[in-house]
Amino acid sequence: MLSRVADSLYWMSRYLERAEHTTRLLDVNLNLMLDESPISAERRWQRVLQALGNPKHIEWTGEPYALTQALTFDTGNKASILSCIISARENSRHVREQISTEQWHRLNSLYLQVTRPEMQNQRQSEALVHGMTQPSEFLQSVMEAVHQFQGVTDSTMNHGEGWQFIQVGRYIERACATALLLQAYHVDLWEHPEKLADGNEYLDWMGLLRSATAFEAYCKVYTADLTPDQIFEFLLLDEEFPHSVRFSIDSLQCALEKIQGDSGKARAETLRRLIGRLQSSLNYSSVDEILNQDVLGYLGGIQSQCRAIHETIYELYVDYSIQAALAG
Amino acid sequence: MHPTQSSQFEHAALKNYLLDHAYDEMFTGLGDLHPHCEPLLEHFSSLPTEELQRRKQAADLSFLNQGITFTVYGREEGTEKIFPYDLIPRIITAAEWATVEHGLTQRITALNLFLKDIYNEGRILDDGIVPREVVYSCKHYRRQMMGLQVPRNVYIAVCGTDLIRLESGEFVVLEDNLRVPSGVSYMLTNRRVMKRIFPQLFRSYNVRPIEQYTQLLLGTLRSLAPEGRPEPNIVLLSPGVFNSAYFEHAYLARQMGIELVEGRDLVTHDNVVYMRTTIGLRRVDVIYRRVDDDFIDPLAFRGDSILGVAGLFNAYRAGNVTLANAFGTGVADDKALYAYVPEIIKYYLSEEPVLKNVETYLLTRSKERQHVLQNLDKLVVKAVGESGGYGMLIGPQSTKAQQAEFAQKIQADPRNYIAQPTISFSRAPCLIGDELQPRHVDLRPYVLYGDKVTIVPGGLTRVALNQGSLVVNSSQGGGSKDTWVLSQ
Numbered sequence: 001m002l003s004r005v006a007d008s009l010y011w012m013s014r015y016l017e018r019a020e021h022t023t024r025l026l027d028v029n030l031n032l033m034l035d036e037s038p039i040s041a042e043r044r045w046q047r048v049l050q051a052l053g054n055p056k057h058i059e060w061t062g063e064p065y066a067l068t069q070a071l072t073f074d075t076g077n078k079a080s081i082l083s084c085i086i087s088a089r090e091n092s093r094h095v096r097e098q099i100s101t102e103q104w105h106r107l108n109s110l111y112l113q114v115t116r117p118e119m120q121n122q123r124q125s126e127a128l129v130h131g132m133t134q135p136s137e138f139l140q141s142v143m144e145a146v147h148q149f150q151g152v153t154d155s156t157m158n159h160g161e162g163w164q165f166i167q168v169g170r171y172i173e174r175a176c177a178t179a180l181l182l183q184a185y186h187v188d189l190w191e192h193p194e195k196l197a198d199g200n201e202y203l204d205w206m207g208l209l210r211s212a213t214a215f216e217a218y219c220k221v222y223t224a225d226l227t228p229d230q231i232f233e234f235l236l237l238d239e240e241f242p243h244s245v246r247f248s249i250d251s252l253q254c255a256l257e258k259i260q261g262d263s264g265k266a267r268a269e270t271l272r273r274l275i276g277r278l279q280s281s282l283n284y285s286s287v288d289e290i291l292n293q294d295v296l297g298y299l300g301g302i303q304s305q306c307r308a309i310h311e312t313i314y315e316l317y318v319d320y321s322i323q324a325a326l327a328g
Numbered sequence: 329m330h331p332t333q334s335s336q337f338e339h340a341a342l343k344n345y346l347l348d349h350a351y352d353e354m355f356t357g358l359g360d361l362h363p364h365c366e367p368l369l370e371h372f373s374s375l376p377t378e379e380l381q382r383r384k385q386a387a388d389l390s391f392l393n394q395g396i397t398f399t400v401y402g403r404e405e406g407t408e409k410i411f412p413y414d415l416i417p418r419i420i421t422a423a424e425w426a427t428v429e430h431g432l433t434q435r436i437t438a439l440n441l442f443l444k445d446i447y448n449e450g451r452i453l454d455d456g457i458v459p460r461e462v463v464y465s466c467k468h469y470r471r472q473m474m475g476l477q478v479p480r481n482v483y484i485a486v487c488g489t490d491l492i493r494l495e496s497g498e499f500v501v502l503e504d505n506l507r508v509p510s511g512v513s514y515m516l517t518n519r520r521v522m523k524r525i526f527p528q529l530f531r532s533y534n535v536r537p538i539e540q541y542t543q544l545l546l547g548t549l550r551s552l553a554p555e556g557r558p559e560p561n562i563v564l565l566s567p568g569v570f571n572s573a574y575f576e577h578a579y580l581a582r583q584m585g586i587e588l589v590e591g592r593d594l595v596t597h598d599n600v601v602y603m604r605t606t607i608g609l610r611r612v613d614v615i616y617r618r619v620d621d622d623f624i625d626p627l628a629f630r631g632d633s634i635l636g637v638a639g640l641f642n643a644y645r646a647g648n649v650t651l652a653n654a655f656g657t658g659v660a661d662d663k664a665l666y667a668y669v670p671e672i673i674k675y676y677l678s679e680e681p682v683l684k685n686v687e688t689y690l691l692t693r694s695k696e697r698q699h700v701l702q703n704l705d706k707l708v709v710k711a712v713g714e715s716g717g718y719g720m721l722i723g724p725q726s727t728k729a730q731q732a733e734f735a736q737k738i739q740a741d742p743r744n745y746i747a748q749p750t751i752s753f754s755r756a757p758c759l760i761g762d763e764l765q766p767r768h769v770d771l772r773p774y775v776l777y778g779d780k781v782t783i784v785p786g787g788l789t790r791v792a793l794n795q796g797s798l799v800v801n802s803s804q805g806g807g808s809k810d811t812w813v814l815s816q
Binding site: 001002003004006093094096097161259267317318320322325326 | 568569578581587588590592593597602603604605606607608
């Protein structure tokens with residue numbers, strides 16, 4: 001497979017995952033805002049920004065809908081949902097022949113939906129700020145579209161190297177996003193790790209789980225009793241929940257293994273070591289061990305390891321030096 | 329010159345059908361048809377208008393869903409349009425096709441010999457058949473090609489020649505496209521849609537198939553691989569997603585099962601071309617390039633090109649990679665050189681040209697220039713190095729101001745223009761709204777030249793959809809229709 005094609009598939013997938021994550025985070029927080037909450041609006045939305053990695057040029061100005069608008073429609077901001085969808089579609093356009101027609105249709109109609117002229121007008125009139133229900137409907141439809149795209153991808157595309165690169169993009173993005181989300185909630189959650197939540201606090205913690213689509217899945221494992229250490233364990237170490245960091249890293253490892261199978265294992269020694277180390281740390285640590293050490297440091301470590309994995313993937317498959325490739 | 333309004337056609341859709349001196353692809357006169365068109369008209373007449381509209385919509389939808397679009401330049405980035413499509417096929421009889429095939433084979437053979445000659449010994453220049461200054465002043469002449477041996481001496485592997493029909497019904501050559509001719513994907517998809525929408529009609533006609541084109545193209549490219557490369561890696565080089573023909577590039581690559589690459593996917597080392605893949609560098613042997621000469625190698629040609637591959641030309645010179653078409657083929661489709669093609673055919677093949685040229689005035693000759701300048705309102709003036717219907721003056725349809733502008737341009741740079749009489753080329757019936765109306769059409773068959781010359785029976789029939797218009801280019805409001813070559 002051409003390196004450029006792998007690159008485009010990887011980023012198409014990452015951008016969509018990012019769009020979905022941002023969408024869900026906004027939807028959950030706009031919804032929670034309707035209830036009273038012990039934490040101030042400022043704290044809540046600062047936390048949203050932090051969970052998104054503090055995107056450049058976006059600041060909390062005291063107005064939740066204005067912030068939502070910036071994070072949704074502002075194409076000047078690379079992290080906005082709209083920018084992510086445009087970038088994903090642009091990447092897919094460059095590899096139109098590598099993806100299935102169904103995938104292209106799904107992604108293209110999402111793109112047409114979010115960029116259609118009526119959306120522009122709505123943005124200008126800032127109807128969003130006034131109509132309370134509108135953002136939610138819109139955000140829901142974006143999430144649905146991304147889910148449909150993933151389903152169509154799995155059922156219509158060859159599960160060959162290209163599909164594996166799509167998996168790599170999705171899960172590396174997801175692992176980072178979940179780690180970042182836990183980091184953002186850390187201060188509020190871990191003052192009393194074993195405390196059982198009540199009242200508004202309960203809503204807030206439920207919000208954290210719902211930000212990772214994890215509330216129902218969590219309840220099946222731990223019942224509806226929310227405690228910080230169990231939430232942490234679930235989102236970080238659960239083996240079966242698709243948005244947990246461990247699940248993401250396992251899936252990432254699996255996809256990279258397949259790609260290495262196609263391209264020769266010897267080359268990929270560094271990459272195997274990096275991903276294997278991260279995977280072992282998640283597979284063989286207990287939640288108590290992690291909570292007893294520097295939690296923020298641990299979560300930061302996951303992100304920097306993901307960055308290192310990303311860079312190594314690029315050195316190996318996409319951006320390798322010609323000299324090295326000729327010598328090898 | 330007296331247009332006749334025919335009142336004898338029975339079908340309501342034909343009541344305003346215009347017949348005049350121009351050749352009509354269906355009718356020979358008042359209510360009379362070419363015999364081979366009778367079942368076609370009968371079939372269309374038997375369909376109620378609503379049914380015709382329904383099928384037309386089905387065809388349009390099919391194009392849209394397949395993403396068969398082209399990009400219009402000079403508008404907002406990413407303006408994608410469907411190539412308009414007409415339902416009524418254009419029919420060419422077996423005898424007509426035999427002449428076309430013979431003529432095109434002769435022409436590509438001679439033009440290829442011409443290119444070999446001017447880039448090597450230059451006999452035809454020594455013998456004074458073609459003046460040196462016409463060749464050397466050509467915008468697409470590439471001195472870098474001098475003395476270079478190309479595989480099998482094939483310079484033009486793929487060519488799309490534009491033919492038109494005169495009032496007599498005779499096919500003549502309007503222009504040769506020897507650089508990167510496009511449109512073949514429309515020929516193939518038109519056929520696919522037509523077979524789906526009119527299966528019975530199609531079957532009743534014994535139409536010769538064209539679907540083998542992509543396989544023939546692949547075979548042609550393979551036959552041109554450098555020596556010692558029995559399993560050549562063939563790629564299609566595209567300028568990328570913003571090019572107007574990107575759909576076609578992707579379509580052909582997929583149909584041939586070869587990799588679609590862009591300049592940034594290729595690297596050269598020690599005069600060998602490689603493509604970057606996830607498993608490392610892979611050697612490339614044949615490049616079907618859809619990038620113009622100018623942009624293909626920033627070291628050899630335009631330094632500001634970001635579409636090309638640095639070092640590609642040296643690899644080509646070293647014989648390590650084949651490019652189809654070769655560099656510098658554009659010299660032979662220059663519109664001034666076009667006037668010499670009949671002489672070129674006689675010179676190399678000692679044969680009379682089977683397909684004639686359109687009469688052409690060379691504006692470097694002062695007598696012809698004077699004549700043209702006095703008759704700008706009657707003639708068509710074309711810039712020699714342009715294509716796609718750009719840089720043209722159509723005398724009878726132009727304003728005084730446009731004529732004055734062209735007169736100035738011609739006097740400033742006579743080598744850059746040629747003039748031809750305004751030809752009323754043939755018309756074919758098209759479905760416009762609810763009615764059948766005649767529209768001007770041309771024909772672009774695609775000629776392949778590898779170990780032999782192959783022409784799939786058919787081509788792209790382009791239609792000037794605007795009433796009275798003589799410009800068929802897709803960028804200028806043109807459409808297309810399926811072309812049926814009959815087997816007997």
